Amino acid sequence: MKENTEVTIYDIAKKLNLATSTISRGLKDHHSISKKTIQKIKKTAEEMGYSPNNLAASLRGNKMKTIGVLIPTVTQPFLSSLISGIEITAQKAGYTVVIMQSHDSYKEEVNLTKSLYNNRVSGVICSLAMETKDTAHFKIFTDNNTPLVFVDRVPKHFETFHVVIDNFSAGYKATKHLIDQGCKRIAHITAGYEYSIFYERKNGYIQALKDHGLPVLEELIVKVDEITYDEAEKVSKKLLNLKNPPDGIFAPGDILGVSALQFAKKRGIKVPEDLAIIGFNNDPISLIIDPSLSTISHPASKMGQASAEIILKYLKASKKNDEIEKQITFLNTEVLARESSNKKQIK
């Protein structure tokens, strides 16, 4: 089709008999260019159909105005909300967001960190893949002064920024909520490996039981290999087939909670009368299911915004050679009490 249609600052410079440096500065209101000249430059730029080439501009600073986001998948409600929050914040600051999905694979994650680095993104926001235990592949960012924020699924030992909720206390709150409703035998579904967010939620659950004089029973703690409806149904069956079945379930994810709830309904077990259930995340499905699923709020969009803001702040400070201390940002969660755990009122 058309060739060489591209208008560059050289073209503008030629037309106005000015140096390219003047054009470049004029275009961005540099103080050393007179207002008259600036106006003239902008006008002709407009007329000639000039559009800036971010690629070329970034080459000098060796960084694109881009934030890389590396997450397991975009299709989970929590993660798509996270992205949304990141994107909104980034967009306001003139940054672009690139998305990469690890599909919970360690190997893919390793490759994608390389891609992100090769693309010279300005900063990286990551929620770890399920499989990931070793996080050495992220050193490339911290070694090169690229701000790195871990969000939600964070590594245990990595000196960088973290944006999280307090999973221990959230697990504690969820469990306590069930206890408050009168549950005595509260089961828990867990997932992942040691030090994961699920691990902490489980610890919160255990602590809550202990604090309220309830025994911690191995048979009431079951583990899923994947967060899927099928897996959750399997373990729900296991739990409800117990000769002494639980009267409450704390599921650390709404998919797990919904699945348990559906299975209980199928079995004719009354929720919440015979079995109270609380999930986690406040996914859309938690409000759709009948009875509605009590859950723990998980401020996805806010976490995304907070993460992006940290990146932006870091980059700003970095320009002035300021240092910003690596820190953990905690966001709040709360119990969203709904029908699936509402024992008292019904009595």
Next chain:
Amino acid sequence: MKENTEVTIYDIAKKLNLATSTISRGLKDHHSISKKTIQKIKKTAEEMGYSPNNLAASLRGNKMKTIGVLIPTVTQPFLSSLISGIEITAQKAGYTVVIMQSHDSYKEEVNLTKSLYNNRVSGVICSLAMETKDTAHFKIFTDNNTPLVFVDRVPKHFETFHVVIDNFSAGYKATKHLIDQGCKRIAHITAGYEYSIFYERKNGYIQALKDHGLPVLEELIVKVDEITYDEAEKVSKKLLNLKNPPDGIFAPGDILGVSALQFAKKRGIKVPEDLAIIGFNNDPISLIIDPSLSTISHPASKMGQASAEIILKYLKASKKNDEIEKQITFLNTEVLARESSNKKQIK
């Protein structure tokens, strides 16, 4: 922290006493470099901790290996699945995906097209904002030989690639399904403006009624301003308050369908016995709600993959100066009959 840690091909060249051009070619197995040299180059590159700078590499071709995705929001299940499909396909081909959200605003969409262009993305995939009627802002891509794919929400008149479902026939199928179940007074919820996907679905609905000897009644066609539960509840109320209420509803989106279903339940109207409902999209909520919502499948991930493949194919052909004809790709939909419309079996 560390400064100038960056290893470039210059550093490798110096170390090996070779020219940068040799390094550049060696790194990508160019045939004119001997195997020995290639090995040597790769080895030292590895040792020196070299990592390619895509930014610099892209400057010459004036294009990043990046696909821009411009959509209303990432949080709708359909759209996050779309992204997922795009990302998977892009990743395999070594392309990166940048996401931008228009939030259904025409103005934002216009700005974001500029951003995408300024970033010199290789191709663009877009699902239009609700507000968008004029699509002149996309000409910048076609004018500059950047492949542009419109997906799902596409403009009526724009010579480029389209990836869609046949909304007319999907609307027809949905309506016919309700007719087949014995519905005589089928209502329809519509949205958006003329020529939108909703417009076509409505036309399919109308045609189905006509073909089966049913009257098209104005009072049974209601319109929402936004696709939200609240809006949908309002119009559902309107419909069910009719002195002669409908016995079926075709909602062109699962949020609308679920909302109608919930409202009917609240009113004590039996679904599907007294009111059959079918939605659209096959969102996760359609399976969670009780009774489960019949719906129309909408192959989001496949549409994403198809869109990305078109971009990749175009770019490949473009290198060889081949032309690819602009075309519309239709993907299939089908009726997913579930409980909310299962009148016959229950009788």
Next chain:
DNA sequence: AAACCAAACGCAACCGATTGTAATATTTAT
């Protein structure tokens, strides 16, 4: 009117890799 100063603009190196073409080295053919 000489000296001085700030404002406005130009020069040219630079960012890191790519690539057409020229130059040199190595093999093969005669």
Next chain:
DNA sequence: ATAAATATTACAATCGGTTGCGTTTGGTTT
């Protein structure tokens, strides 16, 4: 052994802006 052919590698321009520093211009001060 010498010319011809082929395999390797080097040179240098290029992509489009950015930026430190030097130069020019015009006005002020004494």
